Amino acid sequence: MKAANSNRDQFAILRRTMVEQVALHADHVSGKTGRTAIASPVMEAIERVPRHAFVPVEMTLYAYLDSPLPIGCGKTISQPFIVALMTDLLELGAEDRVLEIGTGLGYQAALLAELAAEVFTVELIEELAQSGRRRLGEQGYGNVQFRVGDGSLGWPDHAPFDRIIATAAPDLIPPALLQQLKTGGRMVIPAGLEDDQRLLLVTKDEGGRFETEEILPVRFSQLMSADDD
Known part of the structure; x- marks a missing residue:
């Protein structure tokens, strides 16, 4: 029991340090993002969610570095600063219903579940989807629904x-995702060719028109579809 408590305390300290690093990074790139700080609710959620629970066991010691980490199947968990920025750009409300494309091992979904009413997450790779579902369940997130399938098609139901x-980058924003965004909604998505990706904020106004804002250059795994080999 003492060892378990000691580990929890250590991870809590590491999370606070990670939050400080994220804050510094946000300030450093504020000229590009237009945001001098990440909103307090997002930072508080990052300090609550145990990132080490959403990485492979061999990555546990590195979980609180402000760095992407491999999670298997050729995929990564995103850098904490990028996760924080993308979550912040969503401007989540407590009653919001959120679609996530790319469950991975569930870390981003956990943050969304802390801040929104319902999370619907889609993952193409069944091995990751099953592991992500298990990890989110172990952490008590009951407001997340899961689907194994082609994320570029969204979840029309x-x-x-x-x-x-x-959390993966298509060359172009999939039309299905635009169609599934509610009027007045916001979408945060990386897009572009592998060596020329941009993080985009897409908003849909009351007239159904879309506006796209480039936030900053990024590097994400390519969004695969069910038709990819």
């Missing part, structure tokens, strides 16, 4: 969504 976030 539950559309429209107040917010949409993608």
Whole structure:
């Protein structure tokens, strides 16, 4: 029991340090993002969610570095600063329904679940989807629904969504995701060719028109579809 408590205390200290690093990074790139700080609710959620529970066991010691980490199947968990920024750009409300494309091992979904009413997450790779579902369940997140499938198609049965976030990058924003975004909604998605990606904020106004804002250059795994080999 003492060892378990000691580990929890150590991880809590490491999370606080990670939050400080994220804050410094946000300030450093504020000229590009237009945001001098990440909103307090997002930072508080990052300090609550145990990132070490959403990485492979061999990555546990590195979980609180402000760095992407491999999670298997050729995929990564995003850098904490990028996760914080993307979550912040969504401007989540407590009643929002959120679609996430790319469950991975569930870390981003956990943060969304802390801040929104419902999370609908889609993962193409079944091995990751099953592991992500298990990890989120172990952490007690009961407001997340899961689907194994092609993320570029969204989840039409539950559309429209107040917010949409993608953790993998298509060349172009999939039309299905635009169609499934609610009027007045916000989408945060990386897009572009592998060596020329941009993080985009897409908003949909009351007239149904879309506006796209480039936030900063990024590097994400490519969004795969069910048709990819």
